[in-house]
Amino acid sequence: MDKKEAIVFIDGNNFYHNLKSSFINPGDINIQKVSELVAKHFNFELKRTIYYNSVPSIADSEKVYYAHMKFLDGIRKLENFEVKTRKLQRLSTKEKLQVVQNEISALGLCKSCKPVVISHWKDYVGSINVKEKGVDTMIVVDMLHLSLIDKECNACILISGDSDFAPCLELLRSKSIWIGTSSLAKGYAYELRDKFPWFILDKDWLKSHCSKK
Helix, strand or coil: CCCCEEEEEEEHHHHHHHHHHCCCCHHHECHHHHHHHHHHHCCCEEEEEEEEEEECCCCCCHHHHHHHHHHHHHHHCCCCEEEEEEECEECCHHHHHHHHHHHHHHHCCCCCHHHHHHHHHHHHHCCCCEECCCHHHHHHHHHHHHHHHCCCCCEEEEECCCHHHHHHHHHHHHCCCEEEEEECCCCCCHHHHHHCCEEECCHHHHHHHCECC
16 A cells, blocks of 8 residues: 555544543534644545444433434534444443442542542442443454455554553554544553554644534
8 A cells, every 4th residue: 555544533422521521622623624634734644434432322311312313413414434332241240339439549549538438439430321332442353353364454543542442452553554643632541642643633733623613
């Protein structure tokens, strides 16, 4: 393959939550522009984009479900975009408690404060209902298959700040596949920025270059 052709892989869950954490309404962002400009930044021809996302259960909220499906339908209509999804799965009570335990441990509370915080977090357990499962695996499998087996591209650009992708990206690079990553500053793992070419999606840049308005 003589052309410098890249496929952009968007971790939709990560991208969405990082936008929200940066006080940006995901619905205001033109994802096609994001994909095109990131590929251009790395000096690659954009071949196509694959957007990966979890789908909530209609049983939890019809309003949320249909709003999300409408959002995904909009992405499917974009030029050279493909959408791949997995259903969100319900957490067991044990898994809910583990989530709370992990979050409390990360706070580094003293012995006096910890019991007080735990007592106020008991109600919080009931609000943790679902988990994402399988989306990261889909992204990894597609990266390996499309670049190494199908040889559809010689570069993989990942829009995600999740360091869990690092081992896959290192493997691809060892097989002469060019790797680049991009994410909002909030949630952009240092490991990704340390090991691979990177591009921060600054929130002001997103608003000025990728807004639907």
